Amino acid sequence: MSTLAAFGKLPTLNSATILLVGTNEIFQQQLAETILQEKQDLKINIHLADSLPLPPERDHIRPRIDLIVFMVNMQSKHSYSNIEASLVHVDASFFLGKVCFLATGAGRLNQISIEVNAVLKLADLYCSPVLFCELECEKIRIATAQRLLRMLRICAGHMSGVSALSFSSLMKSSIGDSSFLA
Amino acid sequence: MKKGVIAKTPKQALTRSCSKQTDLSAWKASALQMTGRRNEQKLSKDKQQTTSENADPKQDSLEEALSYLKKAKERTPLKNEVLQKHLVTVEKIAQEKGLAPEELDFLLNIALSGKFAEVVSTRLLKNLVPTSAITADSVTSAVSWLCVGKCSRTTQMLFLKWLIAMFDFIEQKEQVNALYGFFFSLLQDEKLFPFACHVLYLITRKKNVKPFRVRKLLDLQAKMGAEPPLQALLLLYKNFSPEMVSITLPTKTKIQFKNSENPWKMAISNIKRRLCGAPPASQPSLINTACPQTRKRKWNNKLVLPACSVQSSCSAVSQRTHHIDLIVHSDAFPVEQLQTFPQLLENIHCLELPSRIGSVLANPLLLHYVNCVSDDSVYRRMYYWMGQTLREECPWHKFENQPFELEFKDFLRKIFEAECFLQEGFSSCEEFLYRSLPFWDGYSCRSQVLQLVTWIPLSTFSEMKSYLFKPLAQLFFTSSLYFKCSVFESLREMLLNWLNWHLMQTDTTTKLNADLLNTTLSGLVSSVADLIHFVGWLSTVALSLENNSAFLMHFILDFYEIVSDVYLKYNLPLVVMPPAGVFYTALLSMDSVCLDHLCYIMHRYRANLISAKQNLQAKKTVLQFKFSSQTCQEYNQYITAMVGCLWTSNVFQKDFHHQGIHMDPEVLEKTRVKGYRKSFNIVYHPALTGYAMLFLQEAQPEDKTPNFQLIQGRRWEWYLEYLYSQELRGLKLFIESSIHRASQRSQTQTSK
Numbered sequence: 053m054s055t056l057a058a059f060g061k062l063p064t065l066n067s068a069t070i071l072l073v074g075t076n077e078i079f080q081q082q083l084a085e086t087i088l089q090e091k092q093d094l095k096i097n098i099h100l101a102d103s104l105p106l107p108p109e110r111d112h113i114r115p116r117i118d119l120i121v122f123m124v125n126m127q128s129k130h131s132y133s134n135i136e137a138s139l140v141h142v143d144a145s146f147f148l149g150k151v152c153f154l155a156t157g158a159g160r161l162n163q164i165s166i167e168v169n170a171v172l173k174l175a176d177l178y179c180s181p182v183l184f185c186e187l188e189c190e191k192i193r194i195a196t197a198q199r200l201l202r203m204l205r206i207c208a209g210h211m212s213g214v215s216a217l218s219f220s221s222l223m224k225s226s227i228g229d230s231s232f233l234a
Numbered sequence: 235m236k237k238g239v240i241a242k243t244p245k246q247a248l249t250r251s252c253s254k255q256t257d258l259s260a261w262k263a264s265a266l267q268m269t270g271r272r273n274e275q276k277l278s279k280d281k282q283q284t285t286s287e288n289a290d291p292k293q294d295s296l297e298e299a300l301s302y303l304k305k306a307k308e309r310t311p312l313k314n315e316v317l318q319k320h321l322v323t324v325e326k327i328a329q330e331k332g333l334a335p336e337e338l339d340f341l342l343n344i345a346l347s348g349k350f351a352e353v354v355s356t357r358l359l360k361n362l363v364p365t366s367a368i369t370a371d372s373v374t375s376a377v378s379w380l381c382v383g384k385c386s387r388t389t390q391m392l393f394l395k396w397l398i399a400m401f402d403f404i405e406q407k408e409q410v411n412a413l414y415g416f417f418f419s420l421l422q423d424e425k426l427f428p429f430a431c432h433v434l435y436l437i438t439r440k441k442n443v444k445p446f447r448v449r450k451l452l453d454l455q456a457k458m459g460a461e462p463p464l465q466a467l468l469l470l471y472k473n474f475s476p477e478m479v480s481i482t483l484p485t486k487t488k489i490q491f492k493n494s495e496n497p498w499k500m501a502i503s504n505i506k507r508r509l510c511g512a513p514p515a516s517q518p519s520l521i522n523t524a525c526p527q528t529r530k531r532k533w534n535n536k537l538v539l540p541a542c543s544v545q546s547s548c549s550a551v552s553q554r555t556h557h558i559d560l561i562v563h564s565d566a567f568p569v570e571q572l573q574t575f576p577q578l579l580e581n582i583h584c585l586e587l588p589s590r591i592g593s594v595l596a597n598p599l600l601l602h603y604v605n606c607v608s609d610d611s612v613y614r615r616m617y618y619w620m621g622q623t624l625r626e627e628c629p630w631h632k633f634e635n636q637p638f639e640l641e642f643k644d645f646l647r648k649i650f651e652a653e654c655f656l657q658e659g660f661s662s663c664e665e666f667l668y669r670s671l672p673f674w675d676g677y678s679c680r681s682q683v684l685q686l687v688t689w690i691p692l693s694t695f696s697e698m699k700s701y702l703f704k705p706l707a708q709l710f711f712t713s714s715l716y717f718k719c720s721v722f723e724s725l726r727e728m729l730l731n732w733l734n735w736h737l738m739q740t741d742t743t744t745k746l747n748a749d750l751l752n753t754t755l756s757g758l759v760s761s762v763a764d765l766i767h768f769v770g771w772l773s774t775v776a777l778s779l780e781n782n783s784a785f786l787m788h789f790i791l792d793f794y795e796i797v798s799d800v801y802l803k804y805n806l807p808l809v810v811m812p813p814a815g816v817f818y819t820a821l822l823s824m825d826s827v828c829l830d831h832l833c834y835i836m837h838r839y840r841a842n843l844i845s846a847k848q849n850l851q852a853k854k855t856v857l858q859f860k861f862s863s864q865t866c867q868e869y870n871q872y873i874t875a876m877v878g879c880l881w882t883s884n885v886f887q888k889d890f891h892h893q894g895i896h897m898d899p900e901v902l903e904k905t906r907v908k909g910y911r912k913s914f915n916i917v918y919h920p921a922l923t924g925y926a927m928l929f930l931q932e933a934q935p936e937d938k939t940p941n942f943q944l945i946q947g948r949r950w951e952w953y954l955e956y957l958y959s960q961e962l963r964g965l966k967l968f969i970e971s972s973i974h975r976a977s978q979r980s981q982t983q984t985s986k
Contacts, residue, residue, distance in 0.1 A: 158673050159633035168673075181708060185675045186633055195677035199712040213778050222775060223708055 058145040061116035067095035068208035069115045074123030075102055075131040079187045086197040104138035118208040119150050126157040132166045149220030150207045151180040159186050181223045299323040308349050325361050332365035332505050339372040346376050348384035359392045363501040370409035377413050394429035399498045401436050414442050431463035432491045443474045473611030591615045595652045621662035629678050646682035659689035668701035676709040684720050688727035695764035718776050722789035725769050733804040759808050766797050766810045774815030784825040791831040798838040811868045814893035826921040834964030837971050879914040917945050929956045
């Protein structure tokens with residue numbers, strides 16, 4: 053079983069790589085296109101996968117992955133279990149701030165098949181944040197793409213003074229303890 | 235489709251003119267229109283039918299179906315094909331276009347008369363989707379059928395459910411209220427009981443609350459236990475007349491009525507969608523309630539006063555009582571006739587709020603009224619209605635609401651305006667924010683949501699942290715600079731609202747606020763302090779994430795401008811200094827406005843601390859003063875750094891703050907910067923060199939290369955005057971208050 057390592061490769065100059073994992077190809081494709089449409093001063097590589105592990109044969113040409121986004125479709129149990137299975141193939145060092153969950157479809161509460169709490173719990177288990185969004189709506193997709201790009205820049209080390217680890221601890225400190233209180 | 239829209243036009247015009255409450259002529263015109271409305275409506279409908287008779291075959295088939303249902307023999311077997319065919323037609327049309335009041339009335343009668351089998355009645359009831367309104371007569375005749383007992387329990391139940399769902403569509407609610415006794419009697423029936431409770435909850439007025447009814451309800455409670463619907467009803471009774479209901483009831487029951495997805499809601503929203511089409515792309519926000527024309531009034535009428543409700547009954551009453559007694563007449567003043575403030579003052583004792591409580595939001599006169607009545611029931615009704623509406627219309631909770639985001643925005647805006655008017659947040663709105671912020675994408679209705687956040691009332695910070703600040707912070711960190719700025723803006727507004735509330739509390743201690751006063755001063759102080767610390771943390775992080783953006787800094791300093799003045803201006807014993815991450819970033823900023831702002835803030839801190847200290851010495855202050863020697867020490871460190879930086883050029887030696895810019899001379903020598911000591915004084919400071927340059931150009935226009943070293947001695951004074959003349963008022967205040975010129979002049983001159 054090959055795991056995806058966070059620091060296994062050297063970073064490439066002026067570029068950042070994001071990996072979208074999810075079962076809904078249309079959403080993945082749309083989101084990827086939206087991300088690429090955003091104006092950036094660095095090169096963005098997007099890799100799409102429906103599950104992990106990634107095929108080993110092309111591993112040598114694949115750049116270092118800076119951020120993995122797990123797209124959970126709240127309306128499909130399959131997508132959830134698929135993500136759960138994929139998470140096993142991710143090296144622990146990734147969870148130091150280079151993973152995030154994207155929950156889609158939470159807006160259709162009557163059609164929901166996974167509990168919101170289950171997703172929150174999963175994310176908590178893997179120390180990663182969850183973003184809620186409806187990808188069908190273009191404006192929200194753009195807003196989500198911008199949020200992901202911000203995280204990507206930090207994860208790829210393009211934001212001076214902020215590392216992926218410090219960022220994830222920020223996101224968590226707003227979740228858990230009261231560290232920001234004097 | 236077209237027909238429906240046209241038939242409605244007079245009504246639309248009516249609502250729009252009504253919304254201009256102060257315009258009497260408009261009111262008269264609309265009153266005229268109201269009387270003529272029915273005829274007109276019929277007329278336009280007839281016209282439409284004659285013009286497009288062939289174009290609308292569906293309409294004909296509906297009429298055919300209706301006449302069949304009318305003529306068909308009783309107990310026609312279910313399998314009768316003709317019956318089935320006509321039923322399908324009715325269903326189809328009802329679901330697609332909805333039914334006119336007369337059609338609705340007819341079908342309701344058929345369904346409840348038990349003419350056909352129960353299955354048919356159920357089918358008919360489930361398809362009673364109105365296009366415009368439901369007349370009170372329909373309800374009355376329906377109730378009379380129930381009295382005859384021709385229909386089964388299940389049908390009765392379904393009828394009650396329908397009535398609850400359609401309550402907002404019913405005209406002349408006064409007439410429905412007249413049936414109060416009947417609905418009350420339905421409480422006996424165990425199966426109908428919860429629905430009867432809900433109906434009663436909707437129609438109860440103060441005059442309905444009678445001792446014998448209270449007794450009955452208490453009996454029921456003893457028999458059935460604390461059922462939520464019954465409790466809600468009792469609570470409403472208690473609100474109307476507390477002296478009759480002596481038992482204690484839980485005041486904060488959440489959702490009292492189960493409002494499961496009923497079959498009509500879907501149909502209504504479908505029709506609504508079809509009629510409005512796509513919402514107008516960018517509607518400039520209109521100031522009044524006038525809806526964009528593409529919208530159909532009846533679906534958006536929640537905020538409009540139900541103008542026609544009491545019209546007929548009221549005129550009858552006034553005729554009768556005109557010569558008898560004015561007091562009898564003053565039983566209830568119809569709110570839709572309320573046009574002017576003097577009118578409000580005259581009738582304030584006998585106003586009864588409309589059945590559509592939401593209409594209060596858009597009516598400033600009624601908001602005045604709500605503001606001064608001590609009656610809790612208004613708030614309770616508002617709470618229930620608003621909570622329900624927010625839950626159901628929220629676009630990121632229900633994806634099918636997405637096309638109506640504009641409407642929702644408008645709704646949120648209206649709530650916000652009402653909150654500004656009342657200077658108070660609605661608790662249902664607070665709950666909504668707590669519940670929905672974790673799922674918010676940070677995009678939909680952004681400015682409205684952030685505006686509503688500002689009216690979240692003060693409560694213990696630990697509660698607010700998990701519900702409000704946690705999701706907000708997560709969004710904050712991943713969102714754009716502009717989002718961050720607006721979050722600071724709204725947190726600033728929130729702080730202001732809290733402080734203003736505190737000021738009001740100390741000024742007036744009315745009975746209304748008695749329960750709120752329980753939050754003691756120390757609780758308030760610690761909550762405010764926690765909020766300030768939270769913002770301090772947030773701003774430190776945001777500045778490092780956004781590369782010390784000057785734009786962001788303005789918003790942060792705006793916040794601290796209020797914080798610095800909390801003691802003197804808002805009379806709250808609290809002084810909190812900004813964190814080093816904010817202070818030093820502002821001090822060393824490239825932007826002169828930021829520096830000036832910081833100078834002003836430090837000047838205010840000084841004034842506050844001095845006055846606090848004086849009061850402390852005079853023992854005038856309250857005990858829980860949240861101001862320690864640590865704050866003073868921090869202030870002193872900051873002020874030393876600032877003076878050392880801008881004036882005496884010894885910041886690298888004298889700065890003792892642990893996060894400050896103290897540096898050893900050896901390290902500084904290694905940088906090979908010439909004259910590093912002076913590099914942050916008012917001449918060389920990156921935010922001020924521009925001024926120094928302009929000053930030199932003005933003073934010595936012949937010199938091409940500005941020589942900054944010339945600014946000393948008398949020129950230093952002139953330069954200072956020059957800076958003051960450039961609107962750097964904060965700097966002026968700071969230098970004049972915090973720097974003792976006389977003693978330091980010699981020192982500064984030698985240091986140059």
